[in-house]
Amino acid sequence: MDEAGIHQWNDTDYLNAYPLEYYLQQAKLNQLYVLKDNEHIVGAIVCLQEDTRWQDQQPAYYLHNFVSMIGIQGVGSIILKEVEKLAKSNRKTRLRLDCAIDNQKLNDYYESHGFYYAGKCQDGPYIGNKREKVIE
Template structure:
């Protein structure tokens, strides 16, 4: 049903559109998140063009989900063997996020990583529940400008 792979350069605007659509959805639902932090200005299209070698997507007949996957993250200063998920977004209504994270988990295991890590807004209870349901545990906190986040990690099982 889906293909998990590195993004192709011509798909980057399509990925970026997922972010702007998600921001509009947050506004419509009166939820606070990327929309109040001007996420599309902090991470403009040019950022994702520069990060193309680390930007992975889930594709059906179009890009439905994606994230930048990094081997290190300044928010976590323990230098653990982990894969870090940033800029994670899915198409509104697609329900593809769980599938994407399963692919990312398998990818991290194939790279010998011990943890899958990400962060999310401290005030977003729905997102906290979503990540807890997927097996992520709270680890700590991070602050960046007005953003207050919860660091979350999932211990990976190697077969």
């Protein structure tokens, strides 16, 4: 992540906050989605029905723990497109997420995929930009 200029999980205590057990639980709840290339997982995302960082209760998926394998172009875009299809099929009108306020590269990435700034959020030392994509 450092080599790619991405500063998010590598600069925090992320693996202690989200250990393997967390992902196993999300899988049991059918909220963890993975993208495979043959037998290897190349990306993943957690889609939640609600998120306390957002005050209103719009029909949305709240995207968390989004990861794609560095070095394989387009994985993130594929995941976001598939999540949008899933959201439409489940009558969601929005996709919502947040990312570190000081991670300009990631903020630009989400903006290029139609996720527009929707406010700030804070969780302990983490300060993030909330971003939202309205699904048409």
